[in-house]
Amino acid sequence: MTVKVLVADDHSAIRSGLIMILNNAEGIQVVGEAADGAAAVRQARALRPDVTLMDVRMPGTDGIAATRELVAEGLTEVLVLTTFDLDEYVHAALRAGAAGFLLKSVAAPRLIEAVKLVAAGEGVLAPQVTRRLITAFAASTRDPAPAPHGLDDLTEREREVLGCLGAGLSNAQIGSRLHIGETTVKTHVSRVLTKLDLRSRVQAAILAQETGLAEET
Template identity: 85%
Template sequence: MTVRVLVADDHEAIRFGLTTILGHADGIEVVGEAADGAAAVRQARALRPDVTLMDVRMPGTDGITATRELVAEGLSQVLVLTTFDLDEYVQGALRAGAAGFLLKSIEAPRLIEAVKLVAAGEGVLAPQVTRRLITAFAAAAPQQAPVPHGFGDLTEREREVLGCLGEGLSNAQIGTRLYIGETTVKTHVSRVLAKLDLRSRVQAAILAQENGLTRENAGAADLRERP
């Protein structure tokens, strides 16, 4: 399957570089470009890309606002790519529903891999961003967080999958830990997102961390497949 990508960045030279990198990658097709958030939303409505590569700071409608619109309308997965790794941008983008957050210093092979992962329903975060998020969650008091809406509707297995998402595990890693197939993992992830009214697995990870639902917080429970 070819991944259709929309590139949104207000700098023409950067757009050219990104479209060149992605356009020459196997399995990726750049279907459009946008110089601001509003144009990205219009382009996404017309072109229906699989992934929108979104800058944060753009004139007019910024990338976070545009991400929120794209995700709310179900137009595209969003992978934020920016020069700035400020906490307000990271958390704003992820809470808006972005499936990932990377820095423009990323090497081309990793960018190509990230686009394909996001298209496949995975989440990706720059390593330095991941470390900061984990530190922030560790400093929080999960016992004071309200019970997420829809949490009571989750099955035991879905709660285990949610905890794995909170640890940043991929579908393959979740399958290995829980002794279930990757296709089954994808089904559980989809159900978790639907029941919790979330737009991306990264949002689910944030919720899991904030509410202390990861293995580290839950104790050394045996998460293997029950007979």
């Protein structure tokens, strides 16, 4: 299956470079590009890409607002790609429902891998971001957060899947640990997100960390 990608960045040279990298990758096709968030939303509605590669700082509608709109409408998975390694952008992107967050310094092979992972329903975070999030979780989860609305509605298997997400496991790793197929894992992840009213598996992983479920896996 070919992964269809929309590239959103206000710098034409950067867009061109990203498009060249992705179009030269096996199994990926860039179907559109946008110079701002509003254009990205319009393009996504028309083209229905599997993944939108989204810059943060853009004129008019920025990448965070566009991500929130795209995810709310269920149009595409969003992988944020930015120059700015700032906590406020990371947290805002994840709260908006982004499936991943990478820096523009990422090597081409890693970018290609990340696009394919996000298209497959995985979450991707830059190593620098992951380390900081873990540190933040360690500080905030000494006393686990109260169980959010919907957590009690999860089945035992869904709680196990949620805990695995919090541990940073991929679908394949979750399937191996719980002795179930990847398709079944994807079904459980989808049900977890729906029951907890979450927009992405990254948000689910954060919740699992905050509530202590990740430590139970």
